[in-house]
Amino acid sequence: MVAQAAPIRSVNARIFTGMATVATLAAIVRAAGGAKVIVMAHVLGASPQVDAFLFAFLVPSLFSDVVAGSLTPSIIPVLTSVRIQHSEDRARQLSASILAGSTLLLLTIACLLGVAAGWIVQLRGLSGGATQDLTRSLLWGLLPWLPLTGVIVCWRAILNMHERFAIAAAAPIATPVLCIFLLYVTGPAIGVRVLCYGTWGGALIEVLILAWSVRQLGYPLLPRWLGWSSDIQSVCRQYLPVAAGALMTSGSGIIDQTFASRLAPGTLSAIAYGTKLTGVVLTIAGTALSTAALPYLSRMSADRDWRAFRHTVTRYAAAAGLAGVVAAVALIRLSSVLVRGVLQHGAFTAQASQAVTLLQRCSLLQLPIAFLLAFGFVTASALKANRLMLTIAPVALATTLWFDYVLMRFFGAAGIATAPAASGAVSLAVLFVLLRRTMRRRESAFPHSF
Numbered sequence: 001m002v003a004q005a006a007p008i009r010s011v012n013a014r015i016f017t018g019m020a021t022v023a024t025l026a027a028i029v030r031a032a033g034g035a036k037v038i039v040m041a042h043v044l045g046a047s048p049q050v051d052a053f054l055f056a057f058l059v060p061s062l063f064s065d066v067v068a069g070s071l072t073p074s075i076i077p078v079l080t081s082v083r084i085q086h087s088e089d090r091a092r093q094l095s096a097s098i099l100a101g102s103t104l105l106l107l108t109i110a111c112l113l114g115v116a117a118g119w120i121v122q123l124r125g126l127s128g129g130a131t132q133d134l135t136r137s138l139l140w141g142l143l144p145w146l147p148l149t150g151v152i153v154c155w156r157a158i159l160n161m162h163e164r165f166a167i168a169a170a171a172p173i174a175t176p177v178l179c180i181f182l183l184y185v186t187g188p189a190i191g192v193r194v195l196c197y198g199t200w201g202g203a204l205i206e207v208l209i210l211a212w213s214v215r216q217l218g219y220p221l222l223p224r225w226l227g228w229s230s231d232i233q234s235v236c237r238q239y240l241p242v243a244a245g246a247l248m249t250s251g252s253g254i255i256d257q258t259f260a261s262r263l264a265p266g267t268l269s270a271i272a273y274g275t276k277l278t279g280v281v282l283t284i285a286g287t288a289l290s291t292a293a294l295p296y297l298s299r300m301s302a303d304r305d306w307r308a309f310r311h312t313v314t315r316y317a318a319a320a321g322l323a324g325v326v327a328a329v330a331l332i333r334l335s336s337v338l339v340r341g342v343l344q345h346g347a348f349t350a351q352a353s354q355a356v357t358l359l360q361r362c363s364l365l366q367l368p369i370a371f372l373l374a375f376g377f378v379t380a381s382a383l384k385a386n387r388l389m390l391t392i393a394p395v396a397l398a399t400t401l402w403f404d405y406v407l408m409r410f411f412g413a414a415g416i417a418t419a420p421a422a423s424g425a426v427s428l429a430v431l432f433v434l435l436r437r438t439m440r441r442r443e444s445a446f447p448h449s450f
Contacts, residue, residue: 274359
């Protein structure tokens, strides 16, 4: 028993180190993104041109989040399984096919968006022919960025699988740094178009950084489709439920905005301010959890080392829940100071500060549940059970609608800010039951063979 416990402790330590590395670098990247927004406001101000860019960026970023963002929990478990159960060469060939398929998919979407750009802008209802023309032009200018995100996600997955967490987590800083540089160098001379150049130029720099690192591992850089193999089918079986779930989950924000729009004027913006901190914390924590834990859990699952798998999942689920409680308590206590210090300036009055502080505190209640949900989804991905998303996503969507409606009637905007915690608790309970059943089936079908 002692001889087996040492490797488990070693894996737990490596996961923790990886999480700390990714969380630190993700926070730095987010800070750089915040600095970019500040510089953008200083150089370009608040104008219809900036609004045009924000809408133009929203369209491809939605497809990037859903289509490209769903690749990671699909790629790593399958690649890990192929490496362990077959060979490294077969995993490299599979990575070339995945790169070819994802790049072609996102390139096709980019072309379709380019053709439909005029209709998309008209659907948005932007006023003024000049604003519409600028938005359409900016949308076209951002489309080269979309297929690059597919390459970036694939290569990050390979680096994370090989525990090269630092490079994969630090490379995204290229985009905000380049945008800041171009904004200062060009000033208002080029105008808002400089943000397009900075966005896809930064992505290109990130691709070059990742390409060098991936090549060091011996993986091919050029996409190459090697046929509709059983490995590709396995990736697709994992990918489609995640993408469908992500698409459904993205509707939760629309539901919140719809209910908020029924309340007093200014409520929508107050909720946006009040939930911003929670979003940042969840992004950093979720990235750290999934990036650091998924490769190790995928390896244990591929090895069918269920004892180590259960030990690690139990340990880190408890740690994730505890970290969520500590973060929620600390940030709730600091909410008033944070809101006053960051937002209470100029037109943002003390009364608005009090309202946003309440909403922020309500929103932070979801942190422990959201941390556990994030780790639960990582566990499902490691087990190659992403199909569970097809159950969880509709539950999350339906409970968000229900709790928004009920809590808004009793507590107004605070109810909408609290609804994600209630909805998340239901989703977490369902996910827990499904994961227990999945684990029992895996242990019964694939007993430890070592």
